[in-house]
Amino acid sequence: MKRSIKKVAVLGSGVxxxxxxxxxxxxGVQVLLLDMVAKGAEESTKPAERNKLVNDALQAAIKSxxxxxxxxxxxxxxxxxxxDDNMKDIAGCDxxxxxxxxxxxxxxxxxTKVEQFRKPGTLVTSNTSGIPIHMMAEGRSDDFKKHFCGSHFFNPPRYLRLLEIIPTPYTDPEIVDFLMQYGxxxxxxxxxxxxxxxxxIANRIGVFxxxxxxxxxxxxxLGIDEIDALTGPIIGRPKSATFRTADVVGIDTLxxxxxxxxxxxxxxxxxNIFTxxxxxxxxxANNxxxxxxxxxxxxxxxxxxxxEIQTLNLSTMEYGPRSKPKFASIEAAKPIDDLKQRIKMLSAATDKAGEFYRAFHFSLFSYISHRIPEISDEVYRVDDAMMAGFGWEIGAFESWDTVGVEATVKAMKSAGYSVAAWVDEMLTAGATSFYKVENxxxxxxxxxxxxYKAIPGGESFLVLNNHRDKLVWKNSACRLYDIGDGVAGLEWSTKMNSIGGEVLEGxxxxxGLAEEKFKGLVIANEGANFSAGANVGMIFMLAIEQEYDELDMAIRMFQNTMMRVRYSSVPVVTAPHGLTLGGGCEMNLHADKICAAAETYIGLVExxxxxxxGGGGTKEFVLRAADEMHEDExxxxxxxxxxxxxxxxxxATSAQEAVExxxxxxxxxxxxxxxxxxxAEAKKSVIELADSGYTTPVQRTDIKVLGRSALGALYAGINGMWRGNYATDHDALVARKLAYVMCGGDLSEPTMVSEQYLLDLEREAFLSLCGERKTLERIQSVLKSGRPLRN
Structure with a gap:
């Protein structure tokens, strides 16, 4: 049957x-959230009193x-x-x-209550993580069993991407397929x-x-601070590493x-490891x-x-100041941007960090090999679960591939660790990795x-790096691939995916190559973030050395590149995700279409x-404001x-907020x-735009700017913020420069101007601010500490 989800009932309003x-x-789904009648309100007839437990829980969640x-x-x-009062309402839920x-x-x-009111065919799932799913289905009706399984979300559900689907022997396979696709x-x-x-899968491997x-x-x-230094981002794990993760999840839960x-x-x-x-x-015991x-x-x-955050000393059970551990191999690995290269280097290190990594990997690799086929028949499911549920950048089997399966197995056996028989059989047959890429x-x-089998559904998950055998062009930062169906795909890899000269060249x-040989271009990458913005280090260097001609040329190049994105003869579609700030946001503002991940944090933060x-972002906001003006306001x-x-x-804290x-x-x-x-969606969009008769947009010369009529109002607002101590002197100076550009300058009346007119104003203001000492202090603070200075 064709199934759609219009309304969901969630039974239990805890975290x-x-x-x-x-x-x-x-x-976009309607939700009915139910819980017990609030304690002490059993005799009340007022819904607000009876529903206090669920309402308080929902408000706490919203404010979190x-x-x-x-x-x-x-x-x-x-x-x-x-x-008690509303279980009957689940009859209207899917x-x-x-x-x-x-x-x-x-x-x-x-x-038992659900079965009284649920309409036949309605899905029922449990979010349990500790009770066998089949035990919960015992004693229920055949229709209930057929439509019942486990659906284990990870907390917080919005941000942790894993959803484990656990069928019972009674679950209809069509239900499983539906939930896998819907999720x-x-x-x-x-x-x-x-x-x-x-x-x-995830908790079994993660807790092990x-x-x-x-x-x-x-x-x-080793101590707590040392372990967290070894098991965090340096090996592609979350910043919370090991012990901070345990604190967040709950040590009792672990x-x-x-x-x-x-x-x-x-x-x-x-x-015995679970002892x-x-x-x-x-x-x-100490709670x-x-x-x-x-x-x-x-x-x-x-x-x-x-x-101040203090660390527990496990020997004395007393808290003390946090330490900053130093390992020679960690310090040597930090400058290496490529995660796999870092892991290989650290695994071969001769200091105590290297000793830790070998023991950790040997233990983990042994364990995951023995869990196939106990917890999963396929290795990729284990890796998917760990990446989506525990935030690992690469999965356990992929890590094993990274350090070399054959060599590691020999070292593991020498160190007394066993591997499952199927791994030995794989190596004997000449297969030396768990993954490979073909076409x-x-x-x-x-x-x-x-x-070797293709990962199911892989055609919907386009990974640019999987097309490295179809490399069209590259420089030290960028790679352009032929990603099939007449579409080119550009990715880049720099620190925080910042945008400097080589990315602009890319x-x-x-x-240019897409206009010659392809239907269009996708701009995306698979880093942790789309882009943290322009390379402010380069801007700082040029400004501090007062190379203003060079700086002017760099800003022009950035602006011209963004305009090239807008006015190419083929469609250009971007696919942002994660942090998409400053210049990264400006690139998206100029694309023909944006296919943004829901978790995209985008904005102009200069x-x-x-x-x-200064890369066309101010101009673009003025253009959009002009187009949005209405006679009735x-x-x-x-x-x-x-x-x-x-x-x-x-x-914006989400793509939806970016729409707002x-x-x-x-x-x-x-x-x-x-x-x-x-x-993959961006590629589809390129094809749709190209096949529908894409034509190059015409540069705008009809942008209405308001001049003095708006400039006075904005200046008054800035002055009010400054007088109220909400803005520093320098904040006010920068804001006035921004207002001047956005109003089109000191014009006596509203005027129609071109995009280039606004770009010139934008560039002049940007350049003048690069000559301000307090601006340079702010940039220096960001470069040194990652935090802007309030001066």
Whole structure:
């Protein structure tokens, strides 16, 4: 049957339930969020009193940081109620998600109520992470069993991309297929099919990894700060590394999962790793459970300098100042941008860090090899789960490929670690890696058939680097690929994907080649962020040396390149994600279409370093403000809103908010829920634009600027902010420069001007600000500390 999800019921409004409700509301679904009648309100007839528990939980979720919603406006899609009065309302829902406490008896009571009111054919899933899914289906009707399975979201559901789908023996395969597709397309998730085994995939491997680190730490005599330095971004793991992650998740939760695996997996060859160290038992006994109790492995205290984070000494069980560990191999690896090269280097290091990495990798690789086919038949599902659920940049099997499977197996065996028989068979047969790329498709080694197979659905997830055998052009920062169907794809790799001369050269060259040989161009990359903006280091160097002619030329090149993006003879589509700031935002503002990941944080932030957007961003906001002006409202209102977005360096916290800010164009640009699909969607858009008869836009000469009539109002507002101490002297100076450009200069009356007129004003203002000492101080602060200076 054709199935659609228009309304979802979420049963349980705790941390997970309320945030799952928010995520569904964020994608446009109506949500019914239910929980128990508030304590003490059992006899009340007032809904507000009876629903206090669920309403308070929802409000707490909405106010939490980071926000669980793409836009505050979506909250109106969530209706609340309680199990006694409103369970009947689930009859109008297409999907019922149970998120109550992890007790089988309570879940069964809820399911009995659900069966009273649920209409046949309605999906029912559980978000449990600790109870076997098949046990929850026992005793239910055949229709319930057929439409029931596990749907394990990770917290916070908006940001962690993993959704584990766990069928029971009774689940209809069509239901599984539907949930896998729905999670991918509409919820933006990496949906991973799991077997009904303890802790499923991500928690089984993730908690093993953490417990293994605990044991290696004790063996090597390392401390908490040292471990977090070794297991964070340097090896492609989140900043929270190991111990900070445990504090965030909850140390009691970690211990519960570890004990659950140890108790429920008697045949696990490494079950001793799940044994809780004595110091961890003490921490739990002390109720030092992490963020939820105010202290765990770390504790925040007030000090003379403000707030200070202290680290727990596991030997004395006392907190003390954090240390900054120094490992020679880590210091040597930091300048290496390529993650795989860093991992290879660190794994071969001869210091204590290298010793740690070898022990950690040997333990992890041994464990994952033995989990195939116990928890998954396919290696890529394990890697997908770890990347999406635990934030690993590359998966465990891919890490094994990185350091060399054959050589590592020999070293593992010499060190006393075993590998599963299928790995030995794979190597004996001449297959030396778990993954390979053929014709732009990523293949995985399938242990059951002993052959390489294409990862299913891979055609929807276009990875530019998989087309490296179809390289068209490159320089030291950029790569241009033929990505098929007459479309070219440009990616670049610089620190924070900043945009300097080589990236600008790459954009110009790519557009030129696309105009000669292709239908159009996709601009995207697979870094952690699309772009943190222009290379301010280069700007600082030129400004400090007073090379103003060079600086003027660099700004002109940036502006001309952005205009080339706008006025090429073939469509140019961008696919931003993550941080898309300053110059990165300007590039998107000039594209024919933007296919943005839902999690795109985009804005013009130049005011933070004492500059104005100088790559066409100011011009573009003026142009859009002019187009948005209406006769029935003062013309200055639209311009003022655009001015404030730049003047406050406002960054959209989602692609949806970027639409509300006018950075993404409603109806013209596209929001792609699944991060991995955005480049494929951008390619489709290029083809659609080209095949529909794309013609080069005509440069605008009809942009209405308001001159003095708006300039006075903006100057008055800036002066008010300065007098109220909301803006420093330099803030006010920069804001006045911005206002001057956005009003088209000191014109006596509203006038029609060209894009080039505004670009010239923009460039002049940018250049003049580069000569300001306080601007240079701000840029220097960002370069040194990553934080702008308020001066």
């Amino acid at each position: 997970m339930g309320s945030r799952i409700a928010c995520h569904f509301a964020g994608i 940081n980071p926000s669980p919603v793409y836009s505050k406006a979506v909250v109106k899609r969530i209706a609340t109620g309680n199990f 999907w019922i998600i149970e998120v109550v406490v992890e007790r089988l008896d309570i879940k069964q009571l809820i399911y 991918d397309l509409y919820l933006g998730k990496t949906t991973v099919l799991c077997k009904d085994t303890p802790a499923f 990894s953490i417990m293994s680190i605990f044991h290696i730490m004790d063996k090597l005599g 211990v519960k999962v570890a004990k659950g695996v140890a108790g429920n997996c008697p045949d696990d060859e490494a079950k 809780i160290p004595a110091w961890l038992d003490t921490i739990v 030092w459970l992490g963020d939820k109790t105010g202290q765990g492995f770390f504790k925040k205290i007030k000090s003379a300098e403000g707030k 732009g498709r990523r293949m995985f080694y399938d242990q059951s058939s002993k052959t 954009i110009n060259k790519s557009i 005011l933070g370093v004492g500059l104005i957007p 003062p013309e200055t209102i639209t311009l003022k809103n655009r001015f404030l977005s730049i003047a406050t360096a406002k960054v 800010m006018g950075i993404l164009r409603k109806g013209a640009d596209e929001i792609v829920m699944n991060l991995g699909r955005r480049i």
